[in-house]
Amino acid sequence: MSDAKPAASPHANLKIMNRFELTQRLVSHLHHDEAVIGGIGNTNFDLWACGQRPQNFYMLGSMGLACPIALGVALAQPSRRVLALEGDGSLLMQLGSLTTIAMLRPKNLAIIVMDNGCYQITGGQKTTTAASADIVAMARGAGIMQSSWAANEHMFESLVIRALSEDGPSLIAARIDDKPAVATTERDPALIRDRFMRGLGVKG
Amino acid sequence: MLEASSKRPDQSSGTAKPWHAVIHDTLKANEVRLVTYVPDRVLTPLIRSLHADDHFTAFATTREEEALGILAGAWMGGMRGALLMQTSGFATLPNALASLAVPYQIPLLMFISERGTLGEFNLGQAMVCRTMRPVLDALGIEQHTITRLDELEFIVDRSIRQAVATQAPCALILSPLLTGGKRFTG
Numbered sequence: 001m002s003d004a005k006p007a008a009s010p011h012a013n014l015k016i017m018n019r020f021e022l023t024q025r026l027v028s029h030l031h032h033d034e035a036v037i038g039g040i041g042n043t044n045f046d047l048w049a050c051g052q053r054p055q056n057f058y059m060l061g062s063m064g065l066a067c068p069i070a071l072g073v074a075l076a077q078p079s080r081r082v083l084a085l086e087g088d089g090s091l092l093m094q095l096g097s098l099t100t101i102a103m104l105r106p107k108n109l110a111i112i113v114m115d116n117g118c119y120q121i122t123g124g125q126k127t128t129t130a131a132s133a134d135i136v137a138m139a140r141g142a143g144i145m146q147s148s149w150a151a152n153e154h155m156f157e158s159l160v161i162r163a164l165s166e167d168g169p170s171l172i173a174a175r176i177d178d179k180p181a182v183a184t185t186e187r188d189p190a191l192i193r194d195r196f197m198r199g200l201g202v203k204g
Numbered sequence: 205m206l207e208a209s210s211k212r213p214d215q216s217s218g219t220a221k222p223w224h225a226v227i228h229d230t231l232k233a234n235e236v237r238l239v240t241y242v243p244d245r246v247l248t249p250l251i252r253s254l255h256a257d258d259h260f261t262a263f264a265t266t267r268e269e270e271a272l273g274i275l276a277g278a279w280m281g282g283m284r285g286a287l288l289m290q291t292s293g294f295a296t297l298p299n300a301l302a303s304l305a306v307p308y309q310i311p312l313l314m315f316i317s318e319r320g321t322l323g324e325f326n327l328g329q330a331m332v333c334r335t336m337r338p339v340l341d342a343l344g345i346e347q348h349t350i351t352r353l354d355e356l357e358f359i360v361d362r363s364i365r366q367a368v369a370t371q372a373p374c375a376l377i378l379s380p381l382l383t384g385g386k387r388f389t390g
Contacts, residue, residue: 037277057280061303065273068265072277072285075238075261080281096266097273104263189307193280202282 010134014175015152019114020046020182022156022174023085026112027051029160032081035073035200038185039066039086041121043114045181047085054199058185058192064094067111071101074109077200081108081164088115088129095138101169102143110163111139113173120178139171146170223353223382224250227315230360231286232259236313238278238285240264240271242293244317246383251288268293269300276310284368286313291320294375295332298339301373306343311367314375318349322380325388336377346374351381 019042027050030036037057038044043066044058057073059066070084091098091113101109117130129135139147146163150156150172159172186192197203221229227250231239239254239262241247254262265271268289275285294316305312319326320333340347346366348359360376367374380386 035281059304060307062269062273062300065269065276065300065304068270068273069277069280072238072274072279072283073281074277075274076278076281076283094267094270094273097270100263100265100270100274190309193308193310197280197282200281202280 010132010137011149011175013151014149016175016177017150017153017156018179019043019116019176020049020179022114022153022176023047023050025153025157026083026085026160027053029157029164030055032164033199034081034083034164035070035077035196036083036085037066037070037073039063039084039090041087041090042181043085043087043090045184048185049181049183054195056199057196060185060187060189060192064090064097066090067094067097067101070109070111071097071104071106073200074106075104078106078108080200081110082106083163084109084111086111086113088113088117088135089119089127091135092127092129092133095142098139098142098144098171106169107167109169111144111169111171112160112163113171114176115173116176116178118178120180124178135173136171139173144169144171148172150174222249223356223378224253226353226356227360228253228257230357230364232257234284234361234364236284236286236364237261238275238283239288240274240285241288242266242268242271242290244288244290244293244319245386246317246378246380247288247290247315268296272297272300272305272312275312276304276308279310279312284313284364286315288315288317290317291333291336292329294336294339298343301343301345305373306345309371310373311371312373313364313367314373316375316377317383318377318379319386322385323388340375346372347377348375349377349379351379353382356382
C-alpha cells in the first residue's frame with residue numbers, strides 16, 4: 001500500500017447550492033431564445049418548474065444524452081446559443097461526449113452540470129463524484145479548457161453570463177444539495193419535440 | 205422538392221458505381237448533411253468519401269448512443285443526418301431508440317454494416333448479429349437488408365423520404381452480399 005495521503009477533495013471550497021434556485025438564476029439570463037436541453041430526471045424537472053420556454057427540450061429517458069443532443073442542435077443552428085443542463089450521474093454515463101465536443105469546438109455550446117454526488121432520484125446512491133472524481137478536471141482533460149466550478153451563486157451567474165456571451169465551448173459545474181426537484185415534467189415526448197422544433201423556428 | 209427516384213430496381217448490373225458511392229450520392233441528393241459514426245472496416249470507403257466532400261459534416265463519436273443523440277438534436281434544429289455503425293454497435297442502442305428516437309418521433313437514419321453472418325469468424329459477432337432484427341422488430345422500426353447494388357439507390361432514397369415523412373427511424377442493413385463484408389484471413 002502506498003502511504004501517500006489521499007488527494008484533497010476537489011470540492012473543498014465550494015458552497016453546496018440548490019438546483020432549482022440555480023436553474024431559476026440561469027433561466028433569468030436567457031434573453032435570446034437560447035436552446036436548453038434538460039437531462040433526464042431532476043435536472044429537466046427543475047428546468048420545467050422554472051417556466052416552459054418553447055426553446056427547452058425535456059428528456060424522458062436516454063440517460064446521458066443531454067450533451068450530444070445539445071451538440072446536434074448547436075451544429076444545426078450555429079447562430080443560436082445552446083445549453084446542455086445535466087446531472088453528474090448522467091454525465092458520467094457519457095463522458096466520451098465531452099471529448100467529441102472538445103474536438104469540434106462549437107462556439108455556441110455551453111454545458112452546465114448540477115453535481116450532487118448521488119443518484120438522487122433512485123434513492124440517493126453515491127456517484128463517483130462523491131469520491132475523487134472531479135467534473136471540471138475531467139472536462140479540461142477532455143479539452144474543454146473553459147471549464148470552471150461555481151463556488152457560489154454569484155460566481156455561477158457570472159459564469160453563465162460569460163458562457164452566453166463569449167465563444168465556447170464551456171462547462172460550468174456546481175455542487176448542489178440532494179433535494180428532489182420541485183415539479184415533474186409533462187410526459188408527452190411527441191408534444192415536447194414538436195414544441196421544441198417550433199421554438200427553434202424549424203416548424204412553422 | 206426533390207423528385208423521388210423513379211428508377212425501378214434494375215436487375216442487370218450495368219453501372220460501375222460502387223455501393224459506397226451510391227450511398228454517398230443518395231444522401232447528398234436528399235440533403236443529408238451530418239454523418240456521425242463509430243468506424244467499421246467495411247464502411248471505411250464510405251467514411252473516407254464523406255470526409256472528402258464539403259457538403260457533409262462527418263465525424264466519429266465515442267459511442268453509437270452519442271452519435272444518435274447528436275443526430276436527434278440536429279434533426280430538431282433543422283439538419284438531416286445519418287448514423288453509420290457495425291452490428292455490434294447497434295446492439296448498444298436499444299435504450300436510446302426506445303426512449304428517444306422512437307417516442308420523440310425522430311427520423312433517425314441508420315446504416316448498419318452487417319457482421320456476424322456469411323463467413324463470420326468471431327463467435328461474439330455472430331451472437332450479437334442475431335439480436336439485431338428482433339430488437340428492430342420489437343421497436344417497430346422499419347428495416348431493410350440490402351444485398352444488391354441495383355436495388356441500393358431505390359431503397360436508400362425511398363427510406364430517407366419515408367423516415368422524414370412519417371417521422372420514424374429506419375435501419376438499413378448493409379449485407380456482406382452488397383459490401384463484400386470482412387474476410388476471414390486467419
